[in-house]
Amino acid sequence: MIASIVLLALFPFIGVPRSWLLYVFLFSIYLAMANMWNLLAGYSGLTSLCQPAFLGLAGYTMTMGTWVGVPWWVGLIGGGVVAALFAILISLPVFRLSGIYFAIGTLVVPEALRLVFYLWKPVGGALHGAGAGYMVKGIADVSMDQIYLIALLIGIGSIFLMRFILRSNLGLGLAAIRDNERAAASSGVNVFRLKLYTFIISAVITGWAGAVFYLYQGYIEPSATFNVKWTMTLLLATVIGGMRTEEGPVFGTMVVVFLYFLLARYAGYSFLIQGIILVGIMLLSPQGIVGVLRSNRLYRALAQLISAR
Amino acid sequence: MIGSGDILTPIVMGFLLGGLYALIALGLSMVFGVMRLINLAHGDFVILGSYGAYALMSFLGMDPILSLVICIPVMFALGFGVQKYLMGRAFGISMEAPLIIAFGIALIIQNTNQIFWTPLSRGITTSYSLKSFQMGHLQFPLAYLLDFLAGVIVMIALREFLARTYLGRAITAASQDKRAAQLMGVNTNRIHGYAFAIAMASAAVAGVFLGMTFPFTPTSGISFLAIAFGTVIIGGLGSMLGTFIGGIILGMVQTVGGYFFGPATQMLILYLIVLVILTIRPQGLFGR
Numbered sequence: 142m143i144a145s146i147v148l149l150a151l152f153p154f155i156g157v158p159r160s161w162l163l164y165v166f167l168f169s170i171y172l173a174m175a176n177m178w179n180l181l182a183g184y185s186g187l188t189s190l191c192q193p194a195f196l197g198l199a200g201y202t203m204t205m206g207t208w209v210g211v212p213w214w215v216g217l218i219g220g221g222v223v224a225a226l227f228a229i230l231i232s233l234p235v236f237r238l239s240g241i242y243f244a245i246g247t248l249v250v251p252e253a254l255r256l257v258f259y260l261w262k263p264v265g266g267a268l269h270g271a272g273a274g275y276m277v278k279g280i281a282d283v284s285m286d287q288i289y290l291i292a293l294l295i296g297i298g299s300i301f302l303m304r305f306i307l308r309s310n311l312g313l314g315l316a317a318i319r320d321n322e323r324a325a326a327s328s329g330v331n332v333f334r335l336k337l338y339t340f341i342i343s344a345v346i347t348g349w350a351g352a353v354f355y356l357y358q359g360y361i362e363p364s365a366t367f368n369v370k371w372t373m374t375l376l377l378a379t380v381i382g383g384m385r386t387e388e389g390p391v392f393g394t395m396v397v398v399f400l401y402f403l404l405a406r407y408a409g410y411s412f413l414i415q416g417i418i419l420v421g422i423m424l425l426s427p428q429g430i431v432g433v434l435r436s437n438r439l440y441r442a443l444a445q446l447i448s449a450r
Numbered sequence: 451m452i453g454s455g456d457i458l459t460p461i462v463m464g465f466l467l468g469g470l471y472a473l474i475a476l477g478l479s480m481v482f483g484v485m486r487l488i489n490l491a492h493g494d495f496v497i498l499g500s501y502g503a504y505a506l507m508s509f510l511g512m513d514p515i516l517s518l519v520i521c522i523p524v525m526f527a528l529g530f531g532v533q534k535y536l537m538g539r540a541f542g543i544s545m546e547a548p549l550i551i552a553f554g555i556a557l558i559i560q561n562t563n564q565i566f567w568t569p570l571s572r573g574i575t576t577s578y579s580l581k582s583f584q585m586g587h588l589q590f591p592l593a594y595l596l597d598f599l600a601g602v603i604v605m606i607a608l609r610e611f612l613a614r615t616y617l618g619r620a621i622t623a624a625s626q627d628k629r630a631a632q633l634m635g636v637n638t639n640r641i642h643g644y645a646f647a648i649a650m651a652s653a654a655v656a657g658v659f660l661g662m663t664f665p666f667t668p669t670s671g672i673s674f675l676a677i678a679f680g681t682v683i684i685g686g687l688g689s690m691l692g693t694f695i696g697g698i699i700l701g702m703v704q705t706v707g708g709y710f711f712g713p714a715t716q717m718l719i720l721y722l723i724v725l726v727i728l729t730i731r732p733q734g735l736f737g738r
Binding site: 182186188190231233234235237238241242244245246248249250252253256257259260369372373376380384409410412413415416417419420423424427 | 486487488490536539540543544545546547549550551553554555557558560561562564565672673675676679714715717718721722724725726728729732
């Protein structure tokens with residue numbers, strides 16, 4: 142595993158084709174976001190549909206920062222902080238809701254934000270599309286290699302973060318809540334606080350991943366940013382790979398990135414096909430790829446070998 | 451100020467609009483009552499109904515209200531199928547599976563509509579939908595009055611159906627206590643199918659009137675899902691009358707808010723009200 146990470150990190154320096162960099166870049170971004178969605182929906186019982194709010198707010202923080210003279214990397218880090226603060230703010234209404242209510246309550250949030258950014262044009266300047274559409278300013282000296290490495294850091298980092306969280310007290314508490322929320326609460330697990338922690342963590346990482354994505358894209362505008370299609374991508378990556386499994390999002394994200402480039406030619410049909418795949422996988426193999434693999438003895442031996450390292 | 455009658459216009463319009471919102475919310479409320487599922491695809495089902503009426507009108511020249519004769523049975527059958535082959539199976543898998551499948555269905559409908567109808571905004575216009583009617587010295591669009599009447603009619607019809615027919619009572623029984631209903635010989639799987647189908651049929655009606663009132667695009671579904679959800683939240687789940695009152699409150703908030711802060715902010719005010727109500731009273735204004 143270490144070897145493959147080192148290899149990926151060396152990609153820009155050994156002259157691999159640009160398209161490979163793009164694959165790995167998108168993979169890292171989606172992986173970080175899918176891992177965070179898995180943490181919420183798979184491990185904490187929070188079926189959050191407001192991830193676009195986090196990545197969009199972080200993206201806007203960075204972009205708007207570059208307009209008022211804040212270096213892009215400060216804005217990028219600050220974007221995660223803004224996303225975290227926003228997570229705390231919306232936890233007030235949505236954490237009163239459980240299960241299905243939570244999902245729909247969070248679904249409204251990106252929609253509201255999109256309208257906010259249609260109406261509110263925070264900094265003046267060149268418009269790009271409707272509402273608050275901005276170019277990311279002054280990033281001419283940021284190379285694709287740099288962006289690639291930051292994305293890789295966040296993507297790979299999210300894997301280790303998941304490992305760390307699930308083996309920490311937080312992870313134990315989450316497992317207890319998942320098995321029986323009432324029993325966990327009566328044994329002294331602070332259910333509300335643990336869920337809030339995971340919500341904030343996921344906001345920060347999703348925000349960072351989003352900000353790096355917009356650093357790469359070079360511009361940001363509200364309708365594609367606060368869009369349910371982001372949610373679709375994360376959901377698909379997690380569900381295809383296997384929800385509630387650590388390695389699921391890794392496999393799922395590979396498939397999603399592959400699909401993304403495969404279906405790029407049929408842009409109109411891409412999300413239709415992804416929707417069908419989502420429903421199909423959920424019905425036929427709810428544990429995703431990992432569920433199928435885990436029934437294979439060779440895979441189990443291999444997984445043990447990797448985690449032993 | 452032109453006169454004190456000015457503020458009256460948004461109040462009356464919001465009141466009438468409430469009928470439409472209640473109409474959209476009835477199906478969501480019904481599915482939730484019986485299956486404990488917030489159907490994330492409900493808004494898209496409504497928009498599907500709008501496109502159905504739009505298609506019949508533009509290709510066959512059918513009157514949109516008359517086209518319900520075709521749209522209602524088609525949507526009813528579709529709903530039965532969706533419940534039987536997709537949603538019904540999902541409940542056995544895990545807690546979040548039905549939710550994810552509903553989300554997938556929503557995206558499938560959205561993108562199918564987009565392929566067939568392009569992302570352009572459409573509207574159902576007939577000889578009467580653009581007319582207006584006089585009330586005192588004020589003028590209101592006739593479509594809003596039709597919305598209100600349709601809302602009242604569908605609500606009363608559903609209420610009578612649930613109270614008086616065997617199927618209606620079985621649906622009520624299944625939503626109150628599934629196990630007890632099963633023991634009394636109610637086939638709850640079939641009941642779920644009918645409940646979903648009825649919700650879809652009501653979405654077809656809602657879609658037609660929505661199309662006559664507002665322009666719609668393939669992605670409008672989410673806004674109307676939010677409206678339906680807000681309506682149900684304000685009214686409290688399970689109560690038909692509460693849903694209706696919730697619709698009226700939400701309609702008035704939207705139009706009166708638009709009157710004071712400009713029409714562009716209407717939807718934003720609506721979303722904020724939903725989130726604020728969730729914060730203060732998650733069980734709804736009329737819920738226990």
